Structure formats: C-alpha cells, structure tokens
Amino acid sequence: MTARPNPKLQATASRLEGLTLPESGAWLRHAREGALARVEAMGLPIRRDEYWRFTDPATLTAPEPTPAAPLSDGEGEPFAGVTPLRLVFVDGRFDAATSDALDLDGLRIERLAEAGALDLHWAQGLYGALETDGQSPVARPLAALNTAFATDGVLIHATAPVERPIHLIYRHEGETSDAMLHHVLKVDEGASLTLLESGPAAARFNSVLEADLAKGARVSHVRTQGRDHHRRTATHIFARVAEASDFRSFTLTFNGVLTRNEIVVRFTGDDAKAHVAGAAVGDGDFHHDDTVFVTHGGEACESRQVFKKVLRNGATGVFQGKILVKPGAQKTDGYQLSQALLLDERSQFLAKPELEIYADDVKCSHGSTAGAIDETALFYLRSRGVPAPEAMDLLTLSFLREALEEIADERLAEDLSARLEAWLARRR
C-alpha cells in the first residue's frame, strides 16, 4: 500500500511555494517569519477541518486566485457624508495619488510597506501578536498566512479622541489580483477612532485587522464588502478589549461568491463592551460565512453578536458563533443572534451557535433561526396597494434592521440603509 498524500500538507506546500516574504526591516521580518512558521505548523485549512465544515476554503488557499471581473458600478463611495480621511488601495497596493495625506490630529499612521524600516515600538509588540493570540483554541491559518505575506496595510496609533473617521477604500482592477492587507490599530487610554472600510479589493482578498483597545478606548468599525460578484474574500478581525473600553464592528456584504469573515474578540479587563454585527444579502452562488469567537476574560463585560442574512436563488449562509466565558468572568452579559431570511427553498442557512461557560453568575443567550418571508405581512402591505416587489423589500429591510441598528453613528447607518435599499430595488 502506498501512503495517500496528505491534502493539508499538499495545500499548504503548493500555496507557500508561490509566495516569498516581502522585503522588510528587522522587526517586521521577525514577525513575518514567526507567522510563516505558524502556517507551516498548522497547515492551511481544508474542507475536512471542523472549522471549515460549511465553507470550502479551496479557492482561498489555491496557489492562484480564481479570476474575477472588476465591477464598475458608478454608485459612488459609501460614507462620503462623514468626510473621512481617505486611504485608497488598488488591488492591495496603497495608492498615494488618490489618497489623502497620512496626517490626522490625534494619531499616527504608517504604511505597513514602509514600516519595517521604521522604529515603531508600539507596532512591534502588536503586529501578528493578536493574531497569534487568536490561534487558540481554534486555528486560523489564513490569518497567519496574512501576517507573513501581507504586502501593505496601515498601522494606526490613536492617542486621543479622533473625530474624523479613517476610510480604507479598496479598489479592484486586476482580473487576477490577489491581495493581502494587514492593519494594526492601537488605541490608547481614553482615545477613540472610527475606522471605515469599503470596496471589493481584489479578485481574491485576504485581510487582517488587529485592534488593541486600552482602558476606556473606543473603536467603531464599519465596512461594506464590495458588490463584485466573483470576488473571494477571507477577513479576520482580532480585537483585544481592555477595561471599560468599547469595540463595535459592523459589516455589510452584497454579493461575492465566497466571503468568510472571522471576528475574534477577547475581553481582558472588566466592564468593557463589544458589539459585532453584520448584514448580508446575496443571490445564487453567493456563499457567506460569519465566524465569530468572543472570549470573556474579565468581569461584567457585555458582548453582542447580531448577524442577519437574506438569501435567495440558492444562496448559502453560514454562521459559526461562540461565546466562551472563562472562570471568574462573573456578571458576563453575552448575547448572540443569527438569523437568515430564505427567499426560496433552494437557499440554505447553516448555523452553529455555541456557548461555553465556566462562571456561574452570567447572563448568556443565543438564538438562531431561518425563516421565509411572512406571508400575512406581505398580504397586508399589498392589500394597501404596495406592489409585491416593494413589499418584499420593505420586509427584507425590516428583517435586517436589527443588525443595522448596531451601527452607532446614524449617518453611517442611514448611508448603508440607503445602499441596501438601492441594491434591493435593482434586484427586483
């Protein structure tokens, strides 16, 4: 008998073969080498891995990206109303010509591509550190791959409350572009920041955001993932949430054949809050996966997960969400909701909600449902003269509303609602 080749080793070896560690200065090189060693030790994900049971990672780990035609939608940028600092990346490369200067009161921004040569104490201890921390109890090899090979990104250090949001704009131009961006966010005690992201980025996009919130820090993160139909995306957010700090993250996804959004939140102090939410709408071969892991390590922290998906024409939605309450994390308030609205019988929602609790004085709840449109409500609206397609849109928006309400800034919430409405109207 000949030994069967190990598919994990094979996938890992053939992906790594085509990659070289980007040129970088000493500290960054060190972080990248460590990450590469992690990838080699863990191996890249394969379908047989428990954590990838519902989502096939093959096209995310393949040596070459599947081509994806860029979409020029003429829709205009989201979030324009808040006049953010705009930083543009085209197929994963920073585009200085169309970006604002990296200059904003209350913070320091560096490009990852240039940071290696600089002596950035604050970034040295962070780049790849939260990712490493997030590798247990569940391995996230695509994030380690990103730490090793990311070609660009921004390192942001906020030392005071920053009013003006930072908007990372991802343009997709190349049909076979394969982008890896890695951002680090360090928010000092009492400082605050709003980070926005939008756009399809590339044919294949792997992104990591590490956010380190000091005592009393606040981060609001809102992103939209582009409408390019064939794009494939794997994202990771690692948030370390210290005492009395507040972390919010919201993601709106339209389309995309494959999207895997992992969010890993770790409470390290008491009385902190983290709300993570998402709304996704997709058609046909759309596959959208939210994988969330919240670890309560401090007392009296509040976590909320609200994820909603509207699926039609055979689309697939996945939710894997876990709340882990460590021993001693008393007075934890954990909430998790994942819901899908299935607009036909071919669409499906696969959910794995989990609670794991090692403290006795906690309040944790979770709910997961998949349902069709409410026919009685639909008839009621139509009986007043609202045409069926518009009535469906009203009900669809109402289904998503609870997720959108997690966006603290009303202007941003309204902007995204309007985009959602327009998207639905175009799809009638």
Add this chain to the structure above:
Amino acid sequence: MLDIRNLHVELEEDGKQILKGLDLSVGAGQVHAIMGPNGSGKSTLSYVLAGRDGYSVTEGSAHLGDVDLLALEPEERASAGLFLAFQYPVEIPGVGNMTFLRTALNAQRKARGEEEVSSADFLKLVRQKAQSLRIDAEMLKRPINVGFSGGEKKRNEILQMAVLEPRMCILDETDSGLDVDAMRLVSEGVNALRDAGRAFLVITHYQRLLDHITPDVVHIMANGRIIKTGGPELALEVERNGYADLLAEAQ
C-alpha cells in the same frame, strides 16, 4: 359599485368549501352590513375580495364597477379602490407606519397615473386625519401596529382608510375591541367618508356599531351564503332573537 355573483370559494389546502353561491350587490353611496354566526364565511369573503392567497374561486364573479376583481393582484385591487379593514390587523416589526402609508399612497397614485404626494403634503394629510381619530403622532412613528392595543390597531385601520380614500370600504369587525369612545370616533371617521361615490360593507356582530353607522341594507350570512336581506330592522331582530329563527326559516 360592488357586484358579487354566485361566488363559490374553497380552501386551496384541503378543498373545504366556505362560500357556497354568494350573491351581494352594494350600490354607490350605500352602506351595507353583514351579520352572521361565527364561521359563516364573512372574513373569508373579505379576504377573497382583497385577494389573499390560499383560497380558490371555483365559480362566480366579483366586480368593483366594471373591474373584474378576481383577475387582479391584491395591490391592483387596492389601486382600483378596494380597501379592507382587517379583523386582525397585522403587526410588522421594522416597517414604520408612516413609511408604509406613504409608500402605499404613492404606489396607488402611481398605478392610477396620478402625481405622487410630497413629503410635506403627506405629513399634513396624515396629521389631520390622525387628529380626528385621536391617534397620537408618536404612535405613527412606531412600526406598523407593533405594541398597539387592540383598539389602537382598529383605529389605525380607519386612519389608513381615511388617507387612501378608497371607493369601496370593507370593514371586518372593526368595532370589536373598541371602547365606547373609540367606537364613536371610528364611526365618525366612517361617516365623514360617506358620500355618493363611495360604498361600505360593514361586517359586525353587534347592533351597537349600526347605531352610529346607519346601514341602508342588512344581510344575514350563514354557511357561506346570504340567507336574508332587509333594512336596519333586521339587525335589531338579530340582536333580540339571535340567529336560530333566521336559520330555521332559511332551511
């Protein structure tokens, strides 16, 4: 205005026959009342006219003026001027009352080839109608019927009717759940809309409502048919003696 001929309706699900040859004709400017025992098919009739799924018409016809109602989608029937105040108004979380009502009004106007109503005009219109029904403006900001009391839901139905100005109004037990004052408000709302070009079909179990909204004609419905038609005195007879004699007479 409304002409129903020999209407036969069964449930799509199990083929159970509910309406068994119903004839009814309501003239413009008239108010007709329908009374009848529980389960006789009154709500079914109103749903079939409004176009709800789940029923199949096996025989007969229903026209609003010269419009063949049964050939139209529910929203088209609404634009043609039909309105049903539901026996059980539906709660729809996440859809605001005002958004809904404005969408409905403009959709109807668009379907009829009329100009859409501006935001400002719409607000003015709703405020004025709401005030006469003593509906709190705050309430209108809430999602459709969510957290409304039974009586508030019924008043909200009448508000929608007042804003949409249909020519054929069907009220299915709008009086049930209303306190005495609300009953008067709702009746005033209905009476204010009475005119030569508009007709009402009022489904009720009680004479009380008919004290306020005097009907021109009263029908008794039983077992899927109209078994007797008369004047307002018929409602008083039902109030006094119940349905037993009428049912026996119809046998």
